[in-house]
Amino acid sequence: MDYSLLQKKEAVPEAASMIETFRAIGYNLETAVADIVDNSISAGAKNIYIDRIWDGGKTIITIKDDGCGMSGGDIVEAMRPGAQNPLETRSANDLGRFGLGMKTASFSQCRKLTVISKKVGYHTAYWTWDLDYVAMTHKWELIRWAPNSYTNVLDKQKSGTMIIWNDLDRVIPPTTSANDITAKQKFSDAWARVKSHIAMTFHRFVEGNDVKIYWGENTIDAWNPFCLSEKKTQIFPTETLYFGNNKTEVKGYILPHKNNFSNEENYKRAEGINGYPASQGFYVYRGKRLLLAGSWLNLFRKEDHYKLVRISIDLPNTLDSEWQIDIKKSTATPPLSCREQLRSYALDVRNKGMEVYRHRGKILKKKAGENFQPLWLEKKKGNKWSFVVNRENQLIKDLQEEAKNNPAPAINKLLRIIEESIPTPTIYVKQSSEEELQKEPFSDMDMSLVKDMLRQSYDNQLKAGLTSKQAKAILKTIEPFNNYEELIEEL
Numbered sequence: 116m117d118y119s120l121l122q123k124k125e126a127v128p129e130a131a132s133m134i135e136t137f138r139a140i141g142y143n144l145e146t147a148v149a150d151i152v153d154n155s156i157s158a159g160a161k162n163i164y165i166d167r168i169w170d171g172g173k174t175i176i177t178i179k180d181d182g183c184g185m186s187g188g189d190i191v192e193a194m195r196p197g198a199q200n201p202l203e204t205r206s207a208n209d210l211g212r213f214g215l216g217m218k219t220a221s222f223s224q225c226r227k228l229t230v231i232s233k234k235v236g237y238h239t240a241y242w243t244w245d246l247d248y249v250a251m252t253h254k255w256e257l258i259r260w261a262p263n264s265y266t267n268v269l270d271k272q273k274s275g276t277m278i279i280w281n282d283l284d285r286v287i288p289p290t291t292s293a294n295d296i297t298a299k300q301k302f303s304d305a306w307a308r309v310k311s312h313i314a315m316t317f318h319r320f321v322e323g324n325d326v327k328i329y330w331g332e333n334t335i336d337a338w339n340p341f342c343l344s345e346k347k348t349q350i351f352p353t354e355t356l357y358f359g360n361n362k363t364e365v366k367g368y369i370l371p372h373k374n375n376f377s378n379e380e381n382y383k384r385a386e387g388i389n390g391y392p393a394s395q396g397f398y399v400y401r402g403k404r405l406l407l408a409g410s411w412l413n414l415f416r417k418e419d420h421y422k423l424v425r426i427s428i429d430l431p432n433t434l435d436s437e438w439q440i441d442i443k444k445s446t447a448t449p450p451l452s453c454r455e456q457l458r459s460y461a462l463d464v465r466n467k468g469m470e471v472y473r474h475r476g477k478i479l480k481k482k483a484g485e486n487f488q489p490l491w492l493e494k495k496k497g498n499k500w501s502f503v504v505n506r507e508n509q510l511i512k513d514l515q516e517e518a519k520n521n522p523a524p525a526i527n528k529l530l531r532i533i534e535e536s537i538p539t540p541t542i543y544v545k546q547s548s549e550e551e552l553q554k555e556p557f558s559d560m561d562m563s564l565v566k567d568m569l570r571q572s573y574d575n576q577l578k579a580g581l582t583s584k585q586a587k588a589i590l591k592t593i594e595p596f597n598n599y600e601e602l603i604e605e606l
């Protein structure tokens with residue numbers, strides 16, 4: 116198109132409404148803080164300090180680093196929404212993409228974003244985006260302001276940056292008093308989630324000693340979703356998927372069954388922020404940074420019996436657009452071309468994972484060559500499954516023997532054993548995955564046996580003085596006879 120021939124009209128975004136729109140990108144407190152930490156890591160920080168000072172509605176959140184820092188001019192550039200074109204190539208360890216994160220993450224939580232920064236050879240500089248000021252002036256204008264006690268926080272460092280969030284209206288209602296215990300507790304809970312999220316999102320950086328992340332006074336321990344230090348964790352071979360020259364690596368893990376964790380505490384810790392069932396699925400990494408934790412990426416549904424299955428996917432940042440990485444860096448969508456491969460890899464891991472979950476059920480299987488005698492067996496007839504008591508089990512045989520001379524106690528023991536050992540978890544898993552193939556109760560009951568039992572019961576009732584009609588009425592209320600009304604009528 117020859118643009119020179121066309122009339123033009125400037126259509127500049129309206130500052131006040133545009134900046135309010137930035138607030139609605141859908142961060143939560145934890146994804147917002149993670150986005151700021153991204154920048155510190157990209158700036159080469161070795162130490163990152165995350166802190167908050169509770170003061171009700173005037174609470175402040177700060178994130179400080181000892182990265183390369185920025186000059187006053189750099190800060191202004193960094194504060195510009197969309198400072199960098201998303202299409203530009205980024206160095207492999209740059210966690211940024213859109214030139215927006217710092218602004219959108221901050222505005223999603225607060226009305227004042229202050230950046231204080233110091234670069235080697237420059238004085239400390241600071242600038243603030245104040246949404247109230249922009250709303251008032253309708254101008255894309257920063258103000259040179261920082262909370263009083265903070266202007267010299269970087270004095271002891273060669274370089275570094277501090278991000279300050281003030282007026283956290285999306286986190287704490289502005290009028291909240293510092294003494295409001297309920298509000299304080301609510302904030303503490305939210306803040307604890309942030310800690311867990313950071314421990315997870317940046318676990319590879321922390322594990323690799325690339326960076327120390329301080330939470331108040333203490334450093335945050337990495338939370339690795341795959342429990343590599345647990346001996347019984349099952350690790351699958353890595354599969355490499357190619358997208359042009361870009362490699363994506365997929366690797367499956369099955370966490371140990373609860374009983375096989377080294378201790379209860381580790382089992383508890385491994386469940387993650389949202390608990391075991393929610394934490395199953397893919398863990399998508401962009402470089403060392405975890406983007407998405409515990410999602411089946413619309414390939415499967417989450418189901419309880421896959422709760423121990425976790426699969427890592429490693430993407431280079433050159434695949435950002437193919438995987439539709441969003442501004443929040445918290446969602447990703449696999450390109451069509453690799454969905455099938457992901458699915459078939461995951462199917463394999465999921466099937467094995469289900470077996471671990473069934474743990475207790477495993478002992479049901481008669482293992483050739485081993486002398487183990489399970490109480491229950493899984494039975495297949497046609498394609499229908501059911502569970503039966505193992506008549507070959509020595510205990511059952513002994514009880515049958517005992518019953519010859521001493522029936523009542525033998526039957527009682529048998530009933531107790533059945534009650535105690537019904538393989539509920541295995542049946543549950545089996546039923547939720549193959550419900551339609553479950554054998555209907557009594558569908559292959561031997562009819563002569565039913566007739567025998569009916570006749571016996573019927574005779575007993577008559578002996579007890581009931582009329583035939585009364586006896587039949589009673590039989591119809593007794594499970595499983597209630598399924599055989601016609602047989603009852605024939606008596």
Ligand SMILES: Nc1ncnc2c1ncn2[C@@H]1O[C@H](COP(=O)(O)OP(=O)(O)OP(=O)(O)O)[C@@H](O)[C@H]1O
Pocket residue numbers: 150153154155158180182183184185192193194198199210211212213214215216217218275276442
């Ligand atoms: N802690 C920091 N230290 C040094 N420079 C920083 C820091 N935080 C931000 N910057 C600079 O500000 C720029 C803008 O940051 P911002 O998070 O808005 O976008 P981005 O990181 O480039 O991309 P994305 O939107 O994907 O996060 C960064 O590219 C970086 O140059």
Ligand SMILES: [Mg+2]
Pocket residue numbers: 150153154210211212215216217
């Ligand atoms: Mg960023």
